[in-house]
Amino acid sequence: MASTTEQSSEPERWDGGIVVIGCRFNTLEFIERARHDKINISGIVTIDRELAERNSVPAWADLSAAVGDAVPVYVASSYSLASPADKIALSAHNPAVGICVGWQRLLPTWYLNTFKTGVFGMHACQHPLPQGRGRSPINWSVIEGARSLHAHVFRYEEEADSGSMLDVTEFQIEAHDDIHTLQQKCRVVFNEVIRKHHKELVKGNVNLFQSNPDVPDRVYEKRSPEDGKLDWNWTVRRIVDFVRAQTKPYPGAYIIRDNKEFRIWRSTPFRVLNDETVDPGTIVECFADGSLVVAAGDGYVHVRAHELPQNLTYGDRL
Template identity: 30%
Template sequence: MRTVFIGCVQFSCEMLDTLLTVKEAEVVGVITRKQSQFNTDFASLEPLAKKNRIPCLFAEEVSHNDLVCWLEELKPDIIYCLGWSYLLKQEILQIPKLGVIGYHPAALPQNRGRHPIIWALAMGLTETASTFFFMDEGADSGDIVSQIMLPIEDQDNARTLYDKLTLIAKKQIIEFTPRIAAGSFERIPQNHSVANYWRKRGKKDGIIDWRMSAKSIHNLVRALTKPYIGAHCVFEESEIKIWRTEVILDNSSKNIEPGKVLEIEGGYIFVKCGEGTLKIIEHDFQILPQKGCYL
């Protein structure tokens, strides 16, 4: 099965490396990027393509028409587009006779759209999914080919959830690729009536408002921790990234305003929130704030 792979993030690298072990998939071309200004988990596929002597095209260096012509010359049976923050136009979707496989780390048809790992953690969801689907001209709206549900544990953060989803996705791609090659797979249409779309997040969505509950701030921090950009607060006109926190359920400070530093202990910072107290464990403070000051 002649296969082209498109992607430009860490997840893409893992998926391409796995796909190369599947004998039914003959990877005949790779489309990637040299750099990205908005993918914090960016990873070019060029080294992996070069190692395996696979023709590689950089999307930012060619026109859309040239990209289409390149794909048509390769005559792929299928395209895997995994870890690509750009919608594919119909001219590309119609090239491979078997279609284009996309991926979304959410329980489609629910939670389509942008930043699914971040939103799931920030909203405190207890479950998500690893979903492969046939791409159409919509966003995450095509028929599902493989979906596995995954619980989100209290101790999960962006890094651990990203890694868990990657591990599950590897097993899925090994399982369903031979079925696609053999024509024995099932296409499961999505129920569009129950779909919702998550919006694109901006920098303001990562600002910590200490009037929020400690639990909500904790969820925001774990959602935006590495490999993402990090939640942040402003202290003495400097933007401070907060990478890891812990919720402290304590009623002794109920008369204290949100944002006040209650204690500094062993490098940890305890801050009063709208409800509860937050223990800041990992942060970018160069000089620790003083007890009694406000963040």
């Protein structure tokens, strides 16, 4: 099987083994941890930098450079695996199981069908599935004020987020968490579940179960960078959750001032001031470290990491 780089992998090396599908930093972390746990990975499917940039992939990782010397890598020519070249190459082998982590596209049915046991991925949201299917589930859950996440490890089916469950783990969203740390927690959970079950997955004798089949679906919509506009009239909690749900590696929450967008990357409640007469969006304190205290709808927000103009001062409006 030829990749789009100079590396190549023979199909027979993939047959009956574990193939990881992904292209982000958490894909690399998953692979490195799995190899530390002595889990044999037969192959990797990923995309190159150019394709990642065209598809606005956050935190892309060069898996060919990072692990290509140790694990055969196939670099796909289309993110959706829809190209004839991808179909020919990936149809030529029959792995036992696929692990999808850091791949933000649905896998085509023909590819799912090449795996003996199936392809397994993770979907984390505030409620057990099917409440919380769809796009950007962790971001949406934090924006909505969730205080815990259900991390579902499940087998992929043609319909998104609808497959049988291998494991469901619930964990708390702490006050210091943001989208980055929550993704890290999810990756750790995913690695642990695969560590426990990888032998059964390869053999094809794993026990799966349905998650709340009688509960109505709720599907999250895709989030775009323009959805990150912040409103200072919101409550402090809503603003803080909104910011931490979209911080790096995502585009970030932003405000518009003088017809320009300015990003806010980190904020926390500031429960010292009691003046309720200050208009939302007004700067009430400035600190030497560049952080600001801004009035919100029901209190004050400490804006601790941002790209706001450096000349802002007391009384300025954002």
